[in-house]
Amino acid sequence: MKxxxxxxxxxxxxxxxxxxxxxxxxxxADKKIxxxxxxxxxxxxxxxxxxxxxxGSDPFGSPTLVRPWDRFDDxxxxxxxRVEAAFEFMTKLGIDxxxxxxxxxxxxxxxxKESNRNLDEIINLIEEKMQETGIKLLWGxxxxxxxxxxxxxxxxxxxxxxxxxxxxKVKKALEATKRLGGENYVFWGGRExxxxxxxxxxKLEQDNLARFFEMVLNYVEEINFEGxxxxxxxxxxxxxHQYDFDSSSVIAFLRNYGLEDYFKLNxxxxxxxxxxxxxxxxxRYARINDMLGSVDANQGDLLLGWDTDQFPSNLYxxxxxxxxxxxxxxxxxxGLNFDAKVRRASFQLEDLFYAHILxxxxxxxxxxxxxxxxxxxxxxxxxxxxxxxxxxxxxxKIREGKIGLxxxxxxxxxxRFEDLQLESGQQERLEAIVNRHLLxx
Ligand code: XUL
Ligand code: CO
Numbered sequence: 001m002k003x004x005x006x007x008x009x010x011x012x013x014x015x016x017x018x019x020x021x022x023x024x025x026x027x028x029a030d031k032k033i034x035x036x037x038x039x040x041x042x043x044x045x046x047x048x049x050x051x052x053x054x055x056g057s058d059p060f061g062s063p064t065l066v067r068p069w070d071r072f073d074d075x076x077x078x079x080x081x082r083v084e085a086a087f088e089f090m091t092k093l094g095i096d097x098x099x100x101x102x103x104x105x106x107x108x109x110x111x112x113k114e115s116n117r118n119l120d121e122i123i124n125l126i127e128e129k130m131q132e133t134g135i136k137l138l139w140g141x142x143x144x145x146x147x148x149x150x151x152x153x154x155x156x157x158x159x160x161x162x163x164x165x166x167x168x169k170v171k172k173a174l175e176a177t178k179r180l181g182g183e184n185y186v187f188w189g190g191r192e193x194x195x196x197x198x199x200x201x202x203k204l205e206q207d208n209l210a211r212f213f214e215m216v217l218n219y220v221e222e223i224n225f226e227g228x229x230x231x232x233x234x235x236x237x238x239x240x241h242q243y244d245f246d247s248s249s250v251i252a253f254l255r256n257y258g259l260e261d262y263f264k265l266n267x268x269x270x271x272x273x274x275x276x277x278x279x280x281x282x283x284r285y286a287r288i289n290d291m292l293g294s295v296d297a298n299q300g301d302l303l304l305g306w307d308t309d310q311f312p313s314n315l316y317x318x319x320x321x322x323x324x325x326x327x328x329x330x331x332x333x334x335g336l337n338f339d340a341k342v343r344r345a346s347f348q349l350e351d352l353f354y355a356h357i358l359x360x361x362x363x364x365x366x367x368x369x370x371x372x373x374x375x376x377x378x379x380x381x382x383x384x385x386x387x388x389x390x391x392x393x394x395x396x397k398i399r400e401g402k403i404g405l406x407x408x409x410x411x412x413x414x415x416r417f418e419d420l421q422l423e424s425g426q427q428e429r430l431e432a433i434v435n436r437h438l439l440x441x
Pocket of ligand 2: 188232268296
């Protein structure tokens with residue numbers, strides 16, 4: 001077996017003062033935060049497509065990430081070498097999970113039958129490596145957007161033959177995910193959306209997408225796949241409008257078709273910001289609707305405004321994300337999947353380590369700050385006080401649905417506005433509290 005990362009043994013925790021770029025400053029897998037270790041809270045996962053398969057090409061330039069495991073003429077040999085590299089990389093980083101699309105791990109064939117044969121060969125190897133290393137599958141998924149046949153969408157394609165191809169691919173990817181003990185299975189819309197309504201039967205496309213999910217539910221039951229099904233919202237890119245726009249539109253779609261009990265959401269930070277929401281907003285919306293399943297941990301660049309998929313470095317954002325995750329009682333069986341790629345100019349193998357270390361440290365620090373914030377109860381106490389008028393009198397009746405417009409009108413008509421002393425929202429004070437926990441934890 002060839003080693004690809006001989007320049008490093010294993011990334012270790014060296015503490016905040018360490019200047020070693022191949023060590024953690026904050027992430028200590030075994031450190032207890034509350035009742036769980038950091039590793040149990042964070043459940044980090046490597047995204048196979050970004051870290052192992054992607055080559056750094058963009059619309060303006062050729063590949064820059066020329067990896068040693070890609071230097072084979074036969075794509076099937078490259079795919080095997082990539083498995084070796086992936087498991088060596090994750091072991092050295094101490095990442096316990098990975099996620100993959102069918103197309104990331106094995107080459108596509110001329111037919112789906114041929115693609116499936118390629119996939120089986122690689123899944124065998126992945127299964128061996130999982131047994132050898134103890135690394136687990138957070139989720140599998142099927143790529144229903146790269147191949148030209150999906151140019152008009154997959155389950156929302158106007159061509160029923162393409163719908164069939166999508167069904168065949170998802171069937172196979174579900175089987176592979178089950179076989180590898182995947183704890184979740186993800187559906188990201190890919191090209192399920194439209195470029196122009198002038199050529200689009202939106203009603204038929206949405207109905208078909210729901211029918212597709214019903215077929216998935218039937219098959220999941222048939223093969224007894226017990227993982228959590230997840231839908232990953234995204235507002236745009238590649239299509240102008242994606243049907244899985246954001247948490248609220250996905251939840252509305254699921255409820256519209258009676259599918260809400262079978263899916264949860266996989267929230268991606270950069271998709272939230274593309275939808276003009278914060279990462280915290282999307283997590284909060286999913287959480288309060290009991291739909292928070294898993295997280296694609298990355299960040300965008302607000303000045304660029306496209307899906308840059310950068311490694312998370314913004315501690316304020318990781319703190320508020322971990323605050324939502326802790327309030328949800330954790331992510332399990334979901335996790336924090338680094339759906340993030342090194343910049344095109346960060347082309348050396350070391351950069352893959354630097355990037356993951358940055359992401360892991362950023363979330364470790366966010367976890368500590370969020371835990372400290374929650375333990376202090378400062379935000380919760382403030383919010384409780386802010387809504388205290390709903391604990392008694394008219395407010396209590398409103399909460400309990402025991403009062404109507406007539407009674408409320410009788411109550412309100414004689415209020416003297418100058419007597420209604422409202423309380424300050426104190427946003428700045430609360431932001432200072434977050435900063436204090438972030439800096440002191
Ligand atoms: C695309 C994206 C995907 C999904 C899985 O923006 O995030 O990688 O996570 O298909
Ligand atoms: Co994603």
